[in-house]
Amino acid sequence: MLASWRIASRTRTVGQASALSLRVRLRPTLVSLRALATTAETPTGEASATRSVDRKPIVFGNRGPSLQDFLLDAQLKKKAVDAVAAESVPYLEQPSPAIGAGSKYYVEVYGCQMNFNDTEVLVSVMDTAGYVRTHTLEEANVIFLVTCSIRDNAEKKIWQRLSSLKRLKTGKHRDRAPLVGVLGCMAERLKGQLLEKDKIVDVVCGPDAYRSVPHLLSMTQEEKRGVANVMLSADETYADIMPVRLDPNSVSAYISIMRGCNNMCAFCVVPFTRGNERSRPIDSIIAEVRALSEQGVKEITLLGQNVNSYRDTSPAALEMTSGIGDALSNSGFRTIYRRKEGGLRFAELLDKVSMVDPNIRIRFTSPHPKDFPLDLVQLIAERPNVCANLHLPAQSGSTDMLARMRRGYSREAYLELIDTIKKTIPNVSLSSDFITGFCDETEAEHQDTVSLMEQVQYDMAYMFAYSMREKTHAHRRMQDNVPEAVKLRRLSEIIDVFQRGARAKNAARVGQRELVLIDGVSKRDPSRLRGRTDGNHKVILENAAVLDKLSGADTKVPMRIGDYVEVVTTSATSSTFQGTPLARTDLATYYREYGPGSANTHTVSPTTM
Ligand code: SF4
Incomplete structure (x- = not known):
């Protein structure tokens, strides 16, 4: 009965759902959560009428029941009361496209590259749940702010943005007010406080709980109160979720390889907003590198709060423990925590990642200086495609x-x-x-x-x-x-x-030959191209036809975004070079031509130009 209702509702409403219609449509598919929500908040298990009237937010965190416990409990109780036939437990599985049913969501991302990559995971989760991304704020049924907490100013920006969104929740907009979700580090740090202030925020979700976002949206509509899931996980890496790239035309892509930080530097909030370190298995990372290579990506940045503290501890990796890259940088470095033995370290991962496609540049950020053992430094020196x-x-x-x-x-x-x-x-x-x-x-x-x-x-x-x-x-x-x-x-x-x-x-460095990856056009002068050197310096180039070393033909070819180009630099500021393009090439050809270490720079004499 339930299943057939779901199918009927999907065919009726896909692509035209408003927040209101979504609320109506979802109700029959939801276990009735209201009474059970009070159960989660009252240790005796007795429903509290007062809480229900107060509409106190529901917060799932590391100190209380998890969303999964809560929903499982809800489902079991529902079954006990209604004697419903056994069926799969909703919300503990991949969300079905019926949850979103074409509702539109809009995302703004703040902060570091990790947040951008996390947003690509969020987009994947939302798309799977049947939501559709929009770039127009006004037409969104759901608005997400993916936030940063690193400095006070970063949080002030979010509070200001929330106050500017108030207009969409009040007055003439009230009937079709979008749901507002605050996600990421600020969500993790402030938890329920975000739901209380001004009552603008409906959903709060920490960086380890993005899988639950569609469920939280359903719950906040059903419960008519704010819902937060700020549970930090010991093992969540989103390894099985293929991120949806925010800019599919970009020549660069990011892959999260580990999350969290164990270091507890005195000034840093990251261990409290991102939890402890955990790493994705190497195989899932290699699969993502291959997929990006097939899409024509030319530069991949491996991401992690402590990217070079990477340690794959999957059972297969533990068996293959080699000791490569296991040491700290030198005897003057130490850790505040006890370092664990075994598993595959960052040097092994970088070795494998850099072998997938010799024409993809590999970068990584953000590392800690303690995790640069000599074998890692030597690997970086030897591999032309590791920047x-x-x-x-x-x-x-x-x-x-x-x-x-x-x-x-x-x-x-x-x-x-x-x-x-x-x-x-x-x-x-x-x-x-x-x-x-x-x-x-x-x-x-x-x-x-x-x-x-x-x-x-x-x-x-x-x-x-x-x-x-x-x-x-x-x-x-x-x-x-x-x-x-x-x-x-x-x-x-x-x-x-x-x-x-x-x-x-x-x-x-002016007058030297550089290998530049063209990644766009100059913002100041769109008639010129923009690219990056191996050392990540920005270079602005004239958009001229150049010799093509890849075809070997005598005729010149236009440069395109995504091309590797030999460039001679002509002037520089502290942040940007100007350059003249010499020839289209690729990373492997450049390396063969100019020898090891030549992905960096070469002085160009007038005769070689
Ligand atoms: S290593 Fe970096 S992320 Fe970790 S606590 Fe220190 S500063 Fe913060």
Whole structure:
């Protein structure tokens, strides 16, 4: 009976559902949750009429019942009461397309690349559940904000956005008001608070619970109150979900290989919003790389909060434990947690990923400096399609400050690693993160950061004034005692140091041959093309016809997005090069022609041009 109703409703409404019609349609397919919701909130199991009247939000987290327990319990009770014949348990399986039934959802993504990749997982989950993505806010039945929590400003932006969405929930819009979902790190950090304030938010979902989003949408409509699932998982990696790329025309793609962080740096909220480290099995990652290769993708970035702490512990991987890439970067690095033995490490993964397609560039972010053992550094040097472009977040140049930050290394250990990397990988390009004004930072400690930056000469740096986050070690034990003006003055000093260094470094690269992957057109001048070097420097090129080394023909060919092009750089700022294209090529051809390590740079004399 239930099944036949579902089929009938699907054929009637696909593609034309409003939030209201969705609510009506879903009701017969839902186990009646209202009384059972109160059961979840009252340990005695007795339904509480008061709670039902109060419409208190339902929050599933690590300290209470999980959504799965709750729904299973609901289903069992329903069966006991109604003596319904046994059938599969809804909401514990892949959601059926009848849940969404053509309702439209709109997504805004904030924050880091992990959030963008998580959104690709969310889109896959929503599409499977029968929802349809729209790029027009006003026509959406559901609006998602995928949020970031790393700094106070990131959260302020979301609060502002929520207040601007109020207009869609009130006045003349009230009848067709969309559901609003806050997802991601801010959802995980603030949990039920997001549901309480202004009552704009209907669904809150943490980064480990995206599979449950269609169920949460159904539940909030059925219950007419806010619902949150902020359960952090010990093993969720979404390995079995093929993400739907947000920009299918892009030459670049991202693959999440691990999630979470075990490091507990004193300033960082990530372990509280993303949970503990866990890694996807290598086989599922390789399958995704192959699929992207077949789609013509030319650059893949492997993602993880601690991407190079990757460790595949699937039963097959544990059997194949080789010890490759197992060590820390050097004897000056340590971990705050007990490192586990066995499994396949990041060096093994990078080895396999880079072999899938020699014409796909591989990058990875964001790594921790502690996980660059020599065998990994050597692999990066040897593989032409693994970019010689490493992110090494230092955070500070002062050993005392690094200890307060609980980073697990000294200035000396970090510089020793930089030295090893520079010696092993010719022309490596380096980037880093720095924080100014962390608790008790002295002027001398700040100067240590300045001198470290001058010594290393980064190609790119992400620099921020410290913003204290609740729950962190610093919030519990330390004082945010550096005045804002001092934080900002120090920030502007390190930005200046970085820019001077990068400008000088880039100036020295002018006149060199670079292998550039064309990824779009210049924003400032759409008649010119834009691309990236192996070292991830932006290059703007004239859009001219070039020799084609791939066909060997004498005639010149136009360049297209997705082409690898040999380019000679003609000028540079601290962030961008201008260049002249020489020839269309590919990564393997370029490597054969110019030899090992040549994916980086070569000086071009007038005769070779
Ligand atoms: S390594 Fe430290 S800074 Fe990086 S995510 Fe983990 S806790 Fe945060």
